[in-house]
Amino acid sequence: MTQETGGFAALGIHPAVLAAITAVGYEEPSPIQAQAIPVILAGHDMIGQAQTGTGKTAAFALPMLSRIDPARREPQLLILAPTRELALQVATAFETYASQLPGVGVVAVYGGAPMGPQLKALRQGAQILVATPGRLCDHLRRDEQLLSTVKHLVLDEADEMLKLGFMEDLEVIFAALPESRQTVLFSATLPHSIREIAEKHLHEPQHVKIAAKTQTVARIDQAHLMVHADQKTAAVLRLLEVEEFDALIAFVRTKQATLDLAGALEAKGYKAAALNGDIAQNQRERVIESLKDGRLDIVVATDVAARGIDVPRITHVFNVDMPYDPESYVHRIGRTGRAGRDGRALLLVTPRERRMLQVIERVTGQKVAEVHLPGAQQVLDARIRKLTAALQPLLAESESSHGELLDRLTAGLGCSPRALAAALLRKATNGQALTLSEVEREQPPVPSVSAPRERRERSDRSMERGVHRERRAPMPLPEGRVRCRAALGARDGIAAKNLLGAILNEGGLARDAIGRIQVRDSFSLIELPEDGLERLLGKLRDTRVAGKQLKLRRYRED
Numbered sequence: 001m002t003q004e005t006g007g008f009a010a011l012g013i014h015p016a017v018l019a020a021i022t023a024v025g026y027e028e029p030s031p032i033q034a035q036a037i038p039v040i041l042a043g044h045d046m047i048g049q050a051q052t053g054t055g056k057t058a059a060f061a062l063p064m065l066s067r068i069d070p071a072r073r074e075p076q077l078l079i080l081a082p083t084r085e086l087a088l089q090v091a092t093a094f095e096t097y098a099s100q101l102p103g104v105g106v107v108a109v110y111g112g113a114p115m116g117p118q119l120k121a122l123r124q125g126a127q128i129l130v131a132t133p134g135r136l137c138d139h140l141r142r143d144e145q146l147l148s149t150v151k152h153l154v155l156d157e158a159d160e161m162l163k164l165g166f167m168e169d170l171e172v173i174f175a176a177l178p179e180s181r182q183t184v185l186f187s188a189t190l191p192h193s194i195r196e197i198a199e200k201h202l203h204e205p206q207h208v209k210i211a212a213k214t215q216t217v218a219r220i221d222q223a224h225l226m227v228h229a230d231q232k233t234a235a236v237l238r239l240l241e242v243e244e245f246d247a248l249i250a251f252v253r254t255k256q257a258t259l260d261l262a263g264a265l266e267a268k269g270y271k272a273a274a275l276n277g278d279i280a281q282n283q284r285e286r287v288i289e290s291l292k293d294g295r296l297d298i299v300v301a302t303d304v305a306a307r308g309i310d311v312p313r314i315t316h317v318f319n320v321d322m323p324y325d326p327e328s329y330v331h332r333i334g335r336t337g338r339a340g341r342d343g344r345a346l347l348l349v350t351p352r353e354r355r356m357l358q359v360i361e362r363v364t365g366q367k368v369a370e371v372h373l374p375g376a377q378q379v380l381d382a383r384i385r386k387l388t389a390a391l392q393p394l395l396a397e398s399e400s401s402h403g404e405l406l407d408r409l410t411a412g413l414g415c416s417p418r419a420l421a422a423a424l425l426r427k428a429t430n431g432q433a434l435t436l437s438e439v440e441r442e443q444p445p446v447p448s449v450s451a452p453r454e455r456r457e458r459s460d461r462s463m464e465r466g467v468h469r470e471r472r473a474p475m476p477l478p479e480g481r482v483r484c485r486a487a488l489g490a491r492d493g494i495a496a497k498n499l500l501g502a503i504l505n506e507g508g509l510a511r512d513a514i515g516r517i518q519v520r521d522s523f524s525l526i527e528l529p530e531d532g533l534e535r536l537l538g539k540l541r542d543t544r545v546a547g548k549q550l551k552l553r554r555y556r557e558d
Ligand code: ADP
Pocket: 025, 026, 027, 028, 029, 030, 033, 051, 052, 053, 054, 055, 056, 057, 058, 253, 254
């Protein structure tokens, strides 16, 4: 076991759970994990407050798994999550963390899928139940005793659950749970409604809060790029084409990610290496020495492994995975700009991590400007710039040393010096794409993340375009579907998936019953089944999304 996993071991979690997280490559507990795990293990009720992306799932999953009795084949732990997507994420995480615990099963219960298989899975003796409140209530109506054996309850993203209008369902669920149980509530924010729930349903809860302390940042040029999680490697490769760096350190969260990214970089010809907690001390020192003297240009590291690296050559820090807190962000980017040199720090942000970006900006008191991926033209320009820079110093000597050879080759090949130079270039650049069309082919566009903030800040002209679009003839509707209108649009900060989540969860529809969702500026259009529409609209009457009433009604285009 590495010394770093000791960070988890010292918290007292079950050895089999420890083995599972070692296998996924976590090196040390995140701050919320370090604080919450002992509290939950000790059996206390708890309120945990931390931003998205800080590792809350493991913060409750690891201690809860350590407290489960695999011998008892009945629901012992209930986790409530606001949406089907989040419930599935949590269930998958539990499966991973429980992979070395024989006899422990996980069942996910959510709307939009038939109830039968979910019930059957439950009856097969799973101890862990992950559910959205709406669907769990449906199950409770069929089986009141469903939750009678539950000993631990986790409310994940409690503020989101309330925003989605699950208050009443939560009350029904609380009433169906045994009084003597452990309750843990996680929330990014603690509005009045959450405090009320805590007061009513938690017993002497301990508060665990990851408070963001103000940080001072060295004068480093900072930027962020919005990107989908599965596009990170492509984005890093593209960025490296145009960034002029000397040495670079890239931060990721897991050992596996250090290996994957370093491998991808090496494959592209970069002098890159991975640095993680599994790498022996002497090897680690060799890597850092190589970075210092230029045998390596890029090191891909976890926070633990990068501790204490001080290499003046480092001009760039790439935060490929989000740091857990602003403190560690500041720590990471402090690796560049050493000894008064210029430094540049880049942060990749996935859509769900936007909040953390805002926290970092607030805590550091600095704006982290948004940048976009360079296009093919910029990549091409950068390649030609680099080629020019590489040739420049050779010009002076080459004609006297190789001039005669050149004459002999042109004569022998019967070609012009231009044709020969072109052939030599091709050979020297190893088939690298050096025309626009080639670069375009090689660099397919990385899907961009649409930022709601930007959408709101669009220029007047594009606003006009938006209006124009809204007047365009509507798409024909599929058989049996009608178009409905919700009184919420992009300017309310919602996206199609928020609407989808709310309708799936509260309307109890199957995913494929919902057709196209178009989010316009001030309203949205949703295709719903005509059959049972009135009942559905009734069910959704009080539904709120992003704190506002959905006000869903049939839309008549005339
Ligand atoms: P939250 O619920 O706070 O939004 P998650 O629990 O979804 O955050 O975790 C975010 C990501 O961080 C996940 O990909 C998870 O695997 C990873 N992660 C969590 N804890 C650790 C850790 N100790 N070391 C490395 N990665 C971690």
